[in-house]
Amino acid sequence: MTDQEYSPEKFIDREDERLLFHQLLKFQDDARLLTICDAGARGKSTLLKHLRYECGWHHEPSKLAGLVLLNEFSDYSRFDFVTQLKKDLTDFAGEYSLKLRFPKFDRLDRARSNSDFAPFRTLLDPDAPDPDAPTRADAGSAEGWNQYKEDTARRECVDAFLEDLRKISNTQPLIVLLDAWEHAEAELREWIVHRIVRPFCFNTEVRPETFVLVLAGRELPDFKHRMGDEGRFKKLVKSIPVLGLWEERHVRDFLKANGYEDLSQEEDSVSYIHARLKDGWSLLAVQELAKAMRAGKKAMRSG
Numbered sequence: 001m002t003d004q005e006y007s008p009e010k011f012i013d014r015e016d017e018r019l020l021f022h023q024l025l026k027f028q029d030d031a032r033l034l035t036i037c038d039a040g041a042r043g044k045s046t047l048l049k050h051l052r053y054e055c056g057w058h059h060e061p062s063k064l065a066g067l068v069l070l071n072e073f074s075d076y077s078r079f080d081f082v083t084q085l086k087k088d089l090t091d092f093a094g095e096y097s098l099k100l101r102f103p104k105f106d107r108l109d110r111a112r113s114n115s116d117f118a119p120f121r122t123l124l125d126p127d128a129p130d131p132d133a134p135t136r137a138d139a140g141s142a143e144g145w146n147q148y149k150e151d152t153a154r155r156e157c158v159d160a161f162l163e164d165l166r167k168i169s170n171t172q173p174l175i176v177l178l179d180a181w182e183h184a185e186a187e188l189r190e191w192i193v194h195r196i197v198r199p200f201c202f203n204t205e206v207r208p209e210t211f212v213l214v215l216a217g218r219e220l221p222d223f224k225h226r227m228g229d230e231g232r233f234k235k236l237v238k239s240i241p242v243l244g245l246w247e248e249r250h251v252r253d254f255l256k257a258n259g260y261e262d263l264s265q266e267e268d269s270v271s272y273i274h275a276r277l278k279d280g281w282s283l284l285a286v287q288e289l290a291k292a293m294r295a296g297k298k299a300m301r302s303g
Contacts, residue, residue, distance in 0.1 A: 008057075010257040011050045013250045014043070020238055021051050024212050025063060025173060029235075032201040035223070036216040036240045041282030043243055044216045045069075048177045051214065052092070055175055062096035064089060064168075065175040070184035070217075077188045079154040082161040085176065100168065104160040112153035115145040123156050162195060169200075169208035181217030193221055202227075202236055248274045254283075260290045269293060 017036070024034055036044055048067055055065035066089035073080040086102055093100035111119045168174055176196070181189065200211050215221075224233040246254070251274045255264035263269040272293075273286055281289070 012253045016244050031238045034214045034238045035220050037220050038243045041284045045179050048179050056096045063173040067177040070180045078158050082158050102164040105164050108157045108160050117149050166208050169211035173210040175212045177214040179216045182219040
């Protein structure tokens with residue numbers, strides 16, 4: 001994701017949500033996790049893109065941020081996830097001239113790409129299976145790179161990424177934003193909870209100094225239930241259970257930003273659309289409604 005794919009001038013409202021996010025970035029209390037939950041097409045994804053944008057533009061120096069959509073990953077979901085997160089963090093760093101390196105991950109992933117298993121041998125348990133034992137998978141292969149080696153290499157690369165990520169967020173603010181939580185595979189979601197949420201956000205004794213995680217989706221983990229301690233939950237988690245409802249002035253701004261200047265000046269049209277939003281309509285549905293309203297008015301005038 002790049003800022004070129006996002007139009008900040010079209011972003012409307014969300015003052016309360018943005019204020020809560022930027023309070024976390026001050027690192028003055030114990031919370032390091034922000035959860036944002038709401039129905040589909042209500043603006044969660046746009047909000048996360050804007051939060052990423054503000055990390056670059058509203059702070060001096062910029063605060064490093066990476067955004068990942070959890071819609072789909074291939075068979076090696078954990079490896080693909082960290083690779084995508086690394087790419088977005090690296091892209092962000094390039095956009096805002098921030099220094100960023102993942103030395104251990106890069107070294108191991110380079111070896112994996114070159115089918116060089118030597119760096120991984122020292123990381124293996126002495127009782128682990130022999131990676132060079134003949135298998136049907138590598139029969140006839142001159143390099144001897146088999147599925148066991150690939151799986152091992154990807155697993156070690158994932159661990160290396162988390163180690164690099166911890167070191168980076170101990171030296172500079174680092175924000176990770178994960179969207180479409182409910183679309184990720186269940187195994188990947190649990191891995192994120194156990195390998196990122198707990199050690200990077202909840203373990204106050206060993207967590208990184210300046211790390212913030214944002215989770216957004218239609219459904220999110222019930223961290224209060226998992227903790228079994230409401231006081232600890234309120235201390236460590238900031239939660240937005242539903243995005244704030246727009247006022248009519250926000251509807252006007254939304255219509256203007258999306259090319260419906262004419263409708264934004266009509267009180268009846270603004271009130272009608274605002275009422276639909278209060279009924280639970282999505283922003284996509286509202287855009288279609290505005291399109292239909294304009295077409296209807298045009299047809300009436302031509303008739």
